[in-house]
Amino acid sequence: MEKISAFGEHLKIGGAEVGRKMSAGMSSMSFTMNPCDIRAVPNFYAAQLQLCCPHTPTSYPQARRVHAHMITSGFKPRGHILNRLIDIYCKSSNLVYAHHLFDRIPEPDVVARTTMLAAYSNSSKPNMALEIFNTTPFSIRDTVLYNAMITAHCHNDDGHAAVKLFREMRRDDFTPDNFTFTSVLSALALIADRETHCQQLHCAIVKSGTGLVTSVVNALISAYVKCGSSPLVCSSSLMGAARKLFDEMPVRDELTWTTIITGYVRNGDLDTARRVFEGMDEKLVVAWNAMISGYVHDGYVSEALEMFRMMNLSGVKLDEFTYTSVLSACASARLFLLGKQVHAYMLRTEENLSRDFLLSVNNALISLYWKCGKIDEAHMIFSNMPVRDLVSWNAILSTYVNVGRINEALSFFNEMPERNLLTWTVMIAGMAQNGFGEEGLKLFNQMKSKGLKPCDYAFAGAISSCAVLAALEHGRQLHAQLVQLGFDSSLSAGNALTTMYARCGVVEAAHCLFLTMPFVDSVSWNAMIAALGQHGHGAQALKLFEQMLEEDILPDRITFLTILSACSHAGLVNQGCSYFDAMYGSYGIRPDEDHYARLIDLLCRAGKFSEAQDAIQRMPFEPGVPIWEALLGGCRIHGNVDLGVEAADRLFELRPQHDGTYILLSNMFANVGRWDDVAKVRKLMRDRGVKKEPGCSWVEVENKVNVFLVDDTSHPEIQAVYNYLEELGLKMRKLGYVPDTKYALHDVESDQKEIGLSTHSEKLAVAFGLLKLPHGATVRVFKNLRICGDCHNAFKYMSKVVERDIVVRDGKRFHHFRNGECSCGNYW
DNA sequence: GTAGGGTTAG
Structure with missing residues (x-):
């Protein structure tokens, strides 16, 4: 045996001298072999590759050196040596190279196939993974291959496919093992009707004899926990099942503890989570992080910060998850200075921060800065980041969307190197919030055409866009789709729907929806109170507010804005004033300029000018x-x-x-x-x-929006509308209607007073609606500006003449005309 | 050759 320390000098295989062709890098290798024994060569390479430890930065250059040696020596790798090479290339993100090797294998064995399949799955190439699976002859398939494919379906967020494949493998007599169960259990998190599956799998696990294997029980606990966080099932019984498994399992590992703790955290039972956490002998970073993020998520900022302090004292090493959670706690409580201190502490105490560490912390900092109102500083952090990921882009996009700087947001949106569902959702909601309903719907459709499946938040954005446009039919269709997709219990979608129905003039539908929502929050209450207020049901709005207080929901600044508006719209001056006083007096919310503006409005409408001043x-x-x-x-x-x-x-x-x-x-x-x-x-x-700004009104008929301008002549059926208005005018005058010519000045450009009046856009739209909508149906008209006084008067007479309800939403509020009266009580 | 816990973007 000869000791070889440098290829260049000695190595000869099969008589061919190869050493001089080797790269200088090979000189760092050192190994022992008999250069004369050709049978030793594969073992030599196998041993060399065994030394390359996958997932470490050196594995790739090492493997390349060995591979180069094979090529120059004329050695053709096969079998497990080739598989090992492919595996190292896959794990060091050199997928193209791995595939190149794989492609040249005439009949790759199941090990090579599994390696490539998993690599494709990890690099988000589900189709490639599936192709490998499908082209694997049935005769060479094994359990490991199925396991890898089940995992690939999970990575592709396709839980149903994973479960289906699990069923197929059992049908075809492949025996599921630990890996199979952990993989298919994790697939359950992706599907809606997971509870039954979870119980069936539990049975199968017990039968298979893997019911006491720690990793399998961990996965089972995790699955029960995730079933419990689904809103439609009784979470306490499922958490109970998870807890029973936890209590009875023979061996627990680190993962067991963190799984059960995060289970309680996710199901909102922070107290139990805390008790289990306290029971841990050696508290792991992950467990601390789970507790902190749980507190942050549920709004218990001081508990989160206290946990952080204790964690730091305990001597556990803080990681990027810790810092991001704590910074997020500071952001949600607007604790800007504390956030900065945490950041400074991190920079002072942590050494050699990795790229990923800095990336996630910077991402959290962007949101800390903007939530504390420091937009330019947030942008500064973003600009100075050496690397950015999708989260960074989404954070900066949200920054500009949330302060209403929609044009800047849009340029970030267009500039982004990649987008995900959240990106689209933020942009759609941003459009709707800033009054760009058409653009919001356009983006929603664009997103769908790119093959992205909208989540409930995306639907909420699209529904808000309908609210802006008063596109009731379109909104109803989205509502139907939501129900079909099983999103009908979603809080955000429900809140958006409540507002949409109210703003489209169907306050009854809004109320019905609010009453049937399985979960409500303060946003839902605010939306419903606002709906009643806008429609002139001031007393009902106040009643609902009192009910909200009885149910221990704390009012916020928005609640008081809606309450003050409701009082103002209904002329409830005294109540409004006392609520204004209670804001700070009883709830500690300082009135801001918008609250004062509503108070002034309330007082002035009642003629109390000195109080207003x-x-x-x-x-x-x-x-x-x-x-x-x-x-x-x-x-x-x-x-x-x-x-x-x-x-x-x-x-x-x-x-x-x-x-x-x-x-x-x-x-x-x-x-x-x-x-x-x-x-x-x-x-x-x-x-x-x-x-x-020109007056413009519109009315939806048979899912089509008909727009009318002042003195419109462009609508194809305008002549019929004018004729009908004339006919109505005669009947209205008989009941006492007298056109009020001074309102002609509402339209400054019109000099023909009485004619101008009869052709106001809202009159045209109402007449068109009366003509075209089914007999007896409520006519809902929307106007960009405030309704004109004469039109307001005319609609009262009109509602009596035609015996139909007319609803007009103008720039400020709703008017329900019925039998000669308006819900606004003539405040507008 | 295959699996499983914690974070930041609404």
Whole structure:
């Protein structure tokens, strides 16, 4: 035997000298063999490859050196040596190279096939994995191959396929082993009707004799836990089954403990999770992390931070999961300084932070910064990141979406190297929140055409888009799809549907939905209270609010905004004022400018101008646009010209290009017959180049949206509409309707007063709806601007003449006209 | 050759 320390000098195989051709890198190798014995060669290579430890950074260069040696020496690897090479290439992410080798094997054995299959599955290439499986002759298949394919289906999020394959392998007499059970159990998390499967698998495991194997019981516990977090089953009994397994298993390992703890965390039982955690002898990082993230997820920020402190004291090494959870806790509690301290502590104490460590921490930092209102700083972190992943992109996208900087968000969206379901969902919801309903629906369809299956959040975004557009039929269709897909118990979708039905004018449907939702949160309550308020059911809105308090749901700033609006719409001044006082007094929520604006609105509508002015004086900040707008609106209703002019002046300073102020001011002058001032306002508007947003109304008929503008002549059936309006006008006048010409000025550009009135867009849309919708059906019309006073009056008469309900949503609120009355009680 | 726990983006 000859000791060889460098290839270059000595190695000869089969008489061929190969050493000089080897790369310099080979000189680091050292091994012993008999160069004359040709039979030893495969063993020599096998031993060399055995030294390459997969998943380590050196395995790939080592394997390449050995491989290069084979090539130059003319050795053709086969069997287990080839399989080993393929395996190392796969595990060091050199899939192309591995495939190249695999492809040249005339009849690859089941081991080579399994290796390649798993590699494709791990690299998100499910079709390639499936192809390998399907082309494997039945005669050489074995349990391991099936196990790998079941796992591949799991990686592809196809739980049903995994379960189906499990059934097939049993039918074909392959015996499931530990790996089979752990894999198929993890597939259950992906399917909806998992509970039965879980119990059946439990039986099969007991029968198979693997029921006491720790890894199998761990997977079974995990499966029961995941069944329990499905909203439609009784979680306590399933958690009970999981706990029984935990208590009775002979040997527990690290995974067992963390599985049961995360089980309790996921099922919202943090107290039990904590007790089990306390029972652990040696508390592992993963268990600490599970507890911290559980507390963060359920909003127990101080407990999460306390856990973090204790963990740090216990001497366990903190990892990126710990830091990201803690930073997320700081973000959700808006504890900006603490978050920065945690970050600083990490930089001070942790050494040699890996790429992945920094990546996930930076991702968490982006959301800490934006949630604490520091948008530019969040962007700075994003820009300075040496590597970004999808999470980073989604975080920065959410940043801009959430502050309503939709154009910037859109450019991030377009720039992103890859997108996932969450990306689309954020963008769709962002469009809807910012009033771009059409764009929201367009993105929703685009997402589907890319083959992505929308989740309930994505549906919620699309449904909100329908709410913006008042596209009731479209919204109903999405609702039907939700039910078909089994998302009908989803909280986010339910909340979106409540709002959609309300904003499309069907407050009854909104209420019905709210009452049948299996789970509700404060958003649901807020949505329903807002729905009732917008539709003029002030008393019902307040009743629902009281009910919310009785059920121990804490009101938030949004709740009070909706309550104050409801009081304002229904003229409930005293109640509104006392709720305003209770906000801080009883619930510790400081009123912000929007709350004050609603208070001013409430007071002004009731003509209490001195109280309104007092409130403005008392505000702890300078009044801005919402305050002056509310004041001007109230002044218009009550003809308080002096105060109105003052408010308008402030608005001209703050927002000179906004048309609404000019229109309100001009209407106010018109109301009191100050025509010279009306003319002055119109001149001012012209001089400043301010254009009035054209009035536009629409009505949905047979799933088609029909849009009407002022003096419309473009709609194909417009002549019939004009004729019908004339016919209605005669009947209305008989009942006492007199057109109010001063509202003609609502449309500043129209000089033909009475004619102008009869052709307001809302009148055209209502008439069209009455003509086209089935007899007796409620007509629902939507207008971009506030409804005109004369139209408001006319619709009251119209509802009596035609004996039908007419619902109009204008820029501010809903009006339900029935039998000569309007639900708004003439506040609008 | 195959499996199983914790994180950051709504």
